[in-house]
Amino acid sequence: MTMSSEIVDINRYMTELGQRARAASRRLAAASTGDKNAALLAIAQDLEEQREQLMAENQRDLEAGRAKGLDAALLDRLELTPGRIDSMIEGIQQIISLSDPIGEIFDMKYRPTGIQVGRMRVPLGVVGIIYESRPNVTADAAALCLKSGNATVLRGGSEAFHSNQAIAASIQRGLEQSGLPADCVQVVATTDRAAVGAMITMPEAIDVIIPRGGKGLIERISKDARVPVIKHLDGICHVYIDDQADNVKAFDIAINAKTQRYGTCNTMETLLVAEAIAEDILPLLGAAFSEHEVELRGCPCCCEILEGCIPATDEDWDTEYLGPVLSIRVVKNMDEAIDHINRHSSGHTESIVTENYTRARRFLSEVDSSSVMVNASTRFADGFEYGLGAEIGISTDKFHARGPVGLEGLTSVKFIVLGDGHIRT
């Protein structure tokens, strides 16, 4: 295992690593589904066999982290418990069971000239993943990229260095055992920050960067990248309860969207309620949220109806709480709700609760977010729930992939043309 201190010339190291990734990506693009699944299986088995070694290396990171005074939350994300190793291995097995997107041919149509034109799904090439403390991302991301025929360059957080290197070693043994190049998955073997700078500015070697981590990391990378970035920024998700909502559905969805889990990006952060029903439904919701110990911050109208509701500041409407806090605003009608959403949403997920056909249809069309829902909890917005299998992130961008990004989001297409000696006249 090459250690950080041994790498003198970072740019040269990254250039060579990039060249190896590019070469491996060509081999991997032509690999059969069987070969890719065999490699994934070998990786899962190696991780299973290396459990003790993984935990020992993880222990080195945890000790170094404690010595450095990392906070409890970060140490928790860093830890590889037996359960987390189980999940990592199960995740790979699930990816084996997904169908291979590569080589899919679709839209084949005859043209008036007689040629037959359609498209074939192909890998993107080399995917760079830049992530923070969770070492399980190393296995999850590598497996998704491998199945979609992409070589991967992974750069994890420095505090997880030994854990990531140990996982990478398992991945590379699995690849070698199955006959695929070990360079299909490379983990950057240095904690030097210059490696990130190099990764995001090598379009000749890396086709797309996927940053996984906090907003700060993603913004920094997007700002300096010279390759496309699949961005997952924050999730300021809204539920709008229309005055023609079914009360039971409205109640269930609002409570579920906020309280089923607090720390996820598809959790509701702002509830919008139509004026005409606010006095009926807000007291019920207020009582239920109190039971869940959710702090409520409301507009003046909401505070009048709900005792114990704190006045919301301007900042509240633009905040992803990721915790038991909810902002509530009473709006005149759906138009005011859509205006509020288009001004304050992060473009992740919004839901309307209504029985009105025309409003449901308009909300679906006019709200510009990666997921738009009718009568469903925002908590459904993820790759598993949508049937994509695992996801590598949720894109809040519009270019290339949008919403949960599964295997298909890691692919491109090419046109294919079948002729019989056809020439253009």
Added chain:
Amino acid sequence: MTMSSEIVDINRYMTELGQRARAASRRLAAASTGDKNAALLAIAQDLEEQREQLMAENQRDLEAGRAKGLDAALLDRLELTPGRIDSMIEGIQQIISLSDPIGEIFDMKYRPTGIQVGRMRVPLGVVGIIYESRPNVTADAAALCLKSGNATVLRGGSEAFHSNQAIAASIQRGLEQSGLPADCVQVVATTDRAAVGAMITMPEAIDVIIPRGGKGLIERISKDARVPVIKHLDGICHVYIDDQADNVKAFDIAINAKTQRYGTCNTMETLLVAEAIAEDILPLLGAAFSEHEVELRGCPCCCEILEGCIPATDEDWDTEYLGPVLSIRVVKNMDEAIDHINRHSSGHTESIVTENYTRARRFLSEVDSSSVMVNASTRFADGFEYGLGAEIGISTDKFHARGPVGLEGLTSVKFIVLGDGHIRT
């Protein structure tokens, strides 16, 4: 019409223009197919009525160009002849007849939880087009973006300034007449180069940049852009004649791919011929190319077979001639052909001529270009021939759109979820 000299603060001007484009894009995204078609029709009619004015403004550009000593080819591209105005108007009418991609709902499926998940096609938002001397791009690009629900910011070449402004005025009158905001299409009213720098670094206002022009322009823009770029670089297209090719198909396709038009990006620049049939087919092809006065530059083996063939240099294999010149290389087999292609192709279009099923299938899979063909001329690689209608360019990139980019390439998708009070458990 605001003139270049009147704009003092370019950054402020571009910021305001960008804000107006963003605001207009929201209105345009919600416009019905009927409204968009009505606007396109009004634009076509206005251009028809303004023919004389258009030609007068074009005359100003031509005179200035002649005074500046522009070369004949550039002056030709700059000129708006009555025929070119006809084509511009016909182009808009064709775009009216294309079906509207926006709002298309597809892949709706029930999930085990009971929610129904699918996708809806939506506009990208604001498209920035940066182009060189041809003023017809102003109308073509604006019409494609309008139909796909995107606002446009156009920045044409300084030598076509008055022509572009005149076309822009027609577009804006057409938009206003149909009730859509005139800001849906804005042409930058300054020749200051700082405007380009501003356009490519305003992600808050512009979602994607499409440069139309020479390789130099596209590379410059890609290097400095802070928004995604749909790139159309050069077309170094290959035809490989396999030793199991049908001779008639091989002959017809090779001649057509090179000589049907010389200056297009889908013209063959390099012919690869399998060793086993080189002595049979090359003399026939050589004679035909001589008749077309195509200069041949070959590998040593080719030069031995073909009298009058000039030895090719290393540079030839990487050159887009855009003229009556062809490089020819004799290869051992398809593997060597694919190796050559993957090393020298620009990723635009490649074709194999063969009757062998397995080789045809392998070529389609293993050649990594935006169009890959079997027994068809590379000249078919364009949006009209593929049935996309008009195209805004041919992307040689893999991210987002690849190959000819028509209306669909100017769109994104969002997930939509229909429930009936569904919550996540």
